[in-house]
Amino acid sequence: MGIAEKKRPPLFIAATIIITSVSAIIILFPLYWVLITSLKGESEIFALPPSFIPNVVTNINYIFAFTETKIPIYFLNSVSYALGTLVVVLFCASTSAYSMSRFKFKGKAAYLLTILLTQLMPMTTLIVPLYVSFGTLGLMNNRFALIAVYAAIQTPIATWLLLGYFNSIPAEIDEAARIDGCTNLGILWRVVLPLSKPGLMAVSLSVIISVWQELMLAMTFTSIDELRPLMAGVSAAITRAGIKWGQMNATAIIACAPIIVIYIFLQRNLVEGLTGGAVKG
Amino acid sequence: MNKPALRRAEPYLYMLPSCVLMLVMLGYPIGYNIVISFFNWTLKNQEKVFSGFANYIDVLTDDKFLPILQNTLTWTIAGVLAQMLVGAGAALFVDSMGRGKKFMRTIMLVPWLIPGVVTALTWKWMLLADFGIINYFIQLIGLSEKNVLFMSEPKIALWTLIFVNVWKAAPFWFLMITAGLQNKPVDQIESAKLDGARYPSILRHVILPHLSPVITSTGILTTIWTLNYFDLIWATTKGGPMDSTTTLPIYTYRMAFEFNNFGASAALAVISLILVSLVCIPYLKKMFGDLKSGGVL
Structure with a gap:
């Protein structure tokens, strides 16, 4: 060149x-x-x-958004859904990826196939059955129920991504730790996870951004302002007649500010997460 | 439990949390969704009655279905092709740039990160018929005398949304193709250049074959995402005007929560699932085969 x-x-x-x-x-x-x-x-x-x-x-549009609307509540709700989902996904994905990376067992191939198949599922297949079940079980407008759905959706791809990172850690390091008296769980916690920090970071960012953006499930399973996340609140406001455009534009800036901040500071990890590990470093 | 038994159970114990979560929140709903699709179940008719394929027949023979399927296919096929041309074209162009490469890579990704709802709001504001900045530009350069009704004229609303979605989703193609170009066969390209080959022929005979696995996988992924994409359409037009931007996901959602017909909505969701599977099963088969022969499994 x-x-x-x-x-x-x-x-x-x-x-x-x-x-x-x-x-x-x-x-x-x-x-x-x-x-x-x-x-x-x-x-x-x-x-x-x-x-x-x-x-x-x-700054009147921002002052209005923060004092006269439910934006602050929506914002905090979005934060809680994103972080709640993150905790569950990190736990589930790191244990299952560790198991697949370090053990031989029956059903591993089937699980991997399932992970791939979940990527085909249209989210519309979830809304009616979960709406009915949540209604029966009293789980509508329940923070934990929504977090559980999000976590289930994010876990397969997170497992896939972490599996790549875990596989790249040489087994000799495990052995050294085992000789020092580490159990398998200890190896995951003290060796594999610390060595996979970039991977965990990439997974975390991709989970946070996906949950932050999500609209359909949020709209279906939350109907009260106290529990609505930002996207559901904003979407309801823009499709209503008589939009106050100044205030809506301020809301748009507030809604993408966290993502832009993440992008500015953690661009490299984010790109890894978005491409499913195809781009490293 | 004795020690060997525990050792044999250990890998399964690690799998337990994710399996339980996915079984309860993905496996069970999809099964239940299929069951519901065989029942006559509406808000008026709360007593579920088994009705065989009646929901499928009703949905497929409804006058609305064909136009909606057509919208879905237009939205998906035109959308993905445009995303590919713009995203891949930009990636190849930026890759050949000297200075400014890093800057372009940084800003190219921004639209992809903006949430669909915010993208919807942004473009709705810019494309407003009376006060939109785009209509101002159009009249400034004399492209049109009248205000263009981007979102409220049935003939153009879908194409407007396809354009907005290309703005939002082309960066993903950019990202993947850029990744694929990182290990392009530099020696081969150089020797082709020494043989006097021009860029179009290098592109066709060296670079594109090298990129073809990336293009296939990105194509499959973006096809699934575009077909199922809900947020952008919902937050701009809700499928209107006159259903001209209603795609399958929008229709499925409205069937459940506006027309209160759970059975028909579940049937529509199954139809989406079948549609997605038809596109992707051959690819997944291949990918799974590669994993097996690659020794990952």
């Missing part, structure tokens, strides 16, 4: 710059537009011609 780069004609370079800038604008402009709309006052939002840099920057 080195030789080719020197030979590139100016026209080629100009074309590259143009294509790059146009794509960057298509990608980033929508977010920029949401951000500046959220910082404008009511009259400026609908002004013609539109202002691309707010004349007056105001």
Whole structure:
């Protein structure tokens, strides 16, 4: 490639710059537009011609979202669902991935096949049966029930991802720990997990982001504001008539802020999680 | 329990939590869903009555079904093809860039991370008929005199949503193809260049064959995701106007919670499952075979 780069004609370079800038604008402009709309006052939002840099920057939309709406409650609910799911998934996925990585037993192939098959399941196959069962068992509007569903959905792919990491840890390290008197469970806890930190990180981020985004199950199994996560609350607000656009745009920024922060600081781990371990480092 | 028995049971004990969780929250519901699909069960008719294939026949012969299936296929096929062309094209382009590579890789992923509901809100705001910024641009450069009703004109609403979904999902293709290009056969490319081969022929004869496993797996994954995608459509149009953006998942959800027909909704979910399986079973078979021969199992 080195030789080719020197030979590139100016026209080629100009074309590259143009294509790059146009794509960057298509990608980033929508977010920029949401951000500046959220910082404008009511009259400026609908002004013609539109202002691309707010004349007056105001935080009233954010103050409104935080004080007059249920956004803070929704936000905390989303945090609790994401973290709750994370704890369950990490426990279930690391134990099952450890078992598959370190032991020979009957049914391993069947389990792996099941993991692959779960990826085919449309989520619509869950809503009616679980709605009926949760209704009968009094589990509607129950934090733990929703977390359990999310965890079940995330566990297969998390197991798959962790299995790759666990398999890459040489068995000699296990043996050394065993000679030092570690039990199998001790090896998982003291050797395998600490050595798989990047993998655990990747799994964690992918779980948090998936749960944070999820709408259909959240909408189906929570009907009261006290338990609704952010996406269900926001979705109900945008499909209603008479939207307050300034405030909705502020809400959009609040709703994707945690993910953007994660992306900025933990980009590498996140990319690993998103590609199912296909991209490492 | 004696020691050898415990040792034999140990691997299964580790499998227990995930097996129980998946059995209760995935296995049981999918089984129960199939059962429900054979019962006449609506809000009016709370007494479940076994009705054989009646739900399937009703759903499949309903006048709404064909247009909805057509929407689903358009949404999925056009969507995935466009995601692939844009995402893979961008990946190949960025890969050949000198400076700015890292910057492009960083920003390309942003739309993929934005939650579907927020994407919906963002584009709904930009595509608003009267105050939307896109209509402002369109009139500024004189493409159209009138406001374009992106989301409320039945003929264009589905294509608008396909475009938005490409904006959101093409980055995944970008990511996977970029990953696939990390270990491209550099020697082969260099020697082809020395032989005087031009880029299109290198692409066709060296790079694409190298990428084909990645393209297949990404294609399968994005097909499943796009077919089942619910959030974006629900948060923008709820399937309207006049069902022009209703796909199978949207229809299934509304069948249960708007028309209160659980039996028919369950049947629709099974139909989605069959549709997804038809697309993916050959691929899964191959993948499972590879795992076995690769010694993973």
